[in-house]
Amino acid sequence: MVTPLKKFKLRYADATLFFGEKSIADLEAWVRGKQIIGLVMSRSAAKTSGALQEVLEILTTHNIVYVPFNDVTPNPSASQAVSCAELFRKERVDSIIAIGGGSVIDVGKTVSLLINSNLSPSDLVKGVRAEKAIPLAAVNLTHGTGSEIDRYAVLTFEETGEKRGFTARYPEVSIDDPRFTLTLSRDQTLFTSLDAFYHAYESATSSYTNMFVQTLSSEAAEIIANNLPETVENLKSIEHRSRLLYASMIAGISIDIALTHLNHALEHAFSGLNPNLPHGEGLAILGPRIIYHVHKAVPEDSAVILKHLDPSIRPVAEDAEKAYTAVKEFQRKLGLERKLSDYGFGPDDIPSIVSYTMKMIKERYKSTPLIVNEDVIKDIILDAL
Structure with a gap:
């Protein structure tokens, strides 16, 4: 018999991570006061895992408008991040929740840096820093990348086929709720x-x-x-x-x-x-x-x-x-x-x-x-x- 892990809160670098079953509830404090939140997702995992429904319940409770972007694929491309940033900029998104594994969280990190700047993903790879990022939370759905707790992102540049990692940022809040990994x-x-x-x-x-x-x-x-x-x-x-x-x-x-x-x-x-x-x-x-x-x-x-x-x-x-x-x-x-x-x-x-x-x-x-x-x-x- 394996003993279940107890819930805990971890502060590491610029991230606050909540770990354990039903830790998604700890996202509620972070969303308060926000008006339009962009949701970064893949095509199905956020919904299939049940995480999307629980996030939407929190947003609905606080009357927060949400804008979905669900086109992130494994080994995501720089163009996906650009398209997402363009959509969120148009819809005046003020914060982002990335609901997914490493690919989704990496796109969320990138978009949070692009949305209020004139930078491109190539600029970020070259080490150019965005002056101001918008708030970012991550709801992690896999036990693989650790992207919910580290500062890195990885994107593929389609024109060259190069897959490049770069320093992006830490999420402000991350959720590691093991219930959402059961559908892997x-x-x-x-x-x-x-x-x-x-x-x-x-x-x-x-x-x-x-x-x-x-x-x-x-x-x-x-x-x-x-x-x-x-x-x-x-x-x-x-x-x-x-x-x-x-x-x-x-x-x-x-x-x-x-x-x-x-x-x-x-x-x-x-x-x-x-x-x-x-x-x-x-x-x-x-x-x-x-x-x-x-x-x-x-x-x-x-x-x-x-x-x-x-x-x-x-x-x-x-x-x-x-x-x-x-x-x-x-x-x-x-x-x-x-x-x-x-x-x-x-x-x-x-x-x-x-x-x-x-x-x-x-x-x-x-x-x-x-x-x-x-x-x-x-x-x-x-x-x-």
């Missing part, structure tokens, strides 16, 4: 949880890691290792969902502090070219071979996480192959069998992706804890094809 499919449950696992692994092995990050990341990895296998077999377990949601959230804090590195740099290249590749699945396909190379470089940091998959993994470079096998087998037992070739990628794609990834690591992923050359990237891609 088996694949969504698996992919989002593995996204959180790789957040824990990359932040713990980042060149910017520290004791606090490793404490959070180790806890997150242990929770995922212990709870994900049962959750994918019992999708309606609120207890296991609560734990995975908690793991995702604390792994979100970890990457907010210590960042991600090689896996995210490489995966963004693939899902930027093919947005049908789920982000978490892309990380998982590439992840085992990346872990092989990372464990060789920083075995002590790597073992902090991997001991939860295989306690016999030692903090020594010689156990890199064992690290690779442990992650590969963990994912295989969960049913993750697809390869990059299932999404249309082949050997002909390697040169351009190697070139792009090398550029990204040099420019944006200084957190990478090993010296990466073209041979390393080719080895990772060939293993994933």
Whole structure:
């Protein structure tokens, strides 16, 4: 029997997060005094999860007008953020509630920065800061990205196929209500949880890691290792969902502090070219071979996480192959069998992706804890094809 987690309130950076069943009620204090709220959503998840209905009940109680935008897709494009900002500007929206997973929350963050400025998403990627953002709340529907507690957003630029992460902002208020994760499919449950696992692994092995990050990341990895296998077999377990949601959230804090590195740099290249590749699945396909190379470089940091998959993994470079096998087998037992070739990628794609990834690591992923050359990237891609 798994004991349900108790509700709690967390203040981190500029965000106030409410965690636990029926924590959506804590959104009520935030909406008071607002007049026109824009709702950022995907096409169905907000409604299917039940979150939209509960948000609308709160808005109706306070006679607040709402403007829906429900065109956000997985691996969202910069043009979606621009279209949403244009709609909200036209309707004089004064605040935003993003109801969804990482893609939706990332668009909500971006739109809150664009709406009262002349900036574009490209400006934000370049580090140009908006002078004034409008208020933003996030109602999180997945246990994957941690976007409800971190300051980052990721968008794909259609004209180039580049998927770029950038510093955006924290939501003012975030809701982590595990009830809204119960409608995630088996694949969504698996992919989002593995996204959180790789957040824990990359932040713990980042060149910017520290004791606090490793404490959070180790806890997150242990929770995922212990709870994900049962959750994918019992999708309606609120207890296991609560734990995975908690793991995702604390792994979100970890990457907010210590960042991600090689896996995210490489995966963004693939899902930027093919947005049908789920982000978490892309990380998982590439992840085992990346872990092989990372464990060789920083075995002590790597073992902090991997001991939860295989306690016999030692903090020594010689156990890199064992690290690779442990992650590969963990994912295989969960049913993750697809390869990059299932999404249309082949050997002909390697040169351009190697070139792009090398550029990204040099420019944006200084957190990478090993010296990466073209041979390393080719080895990772060939293993994933």
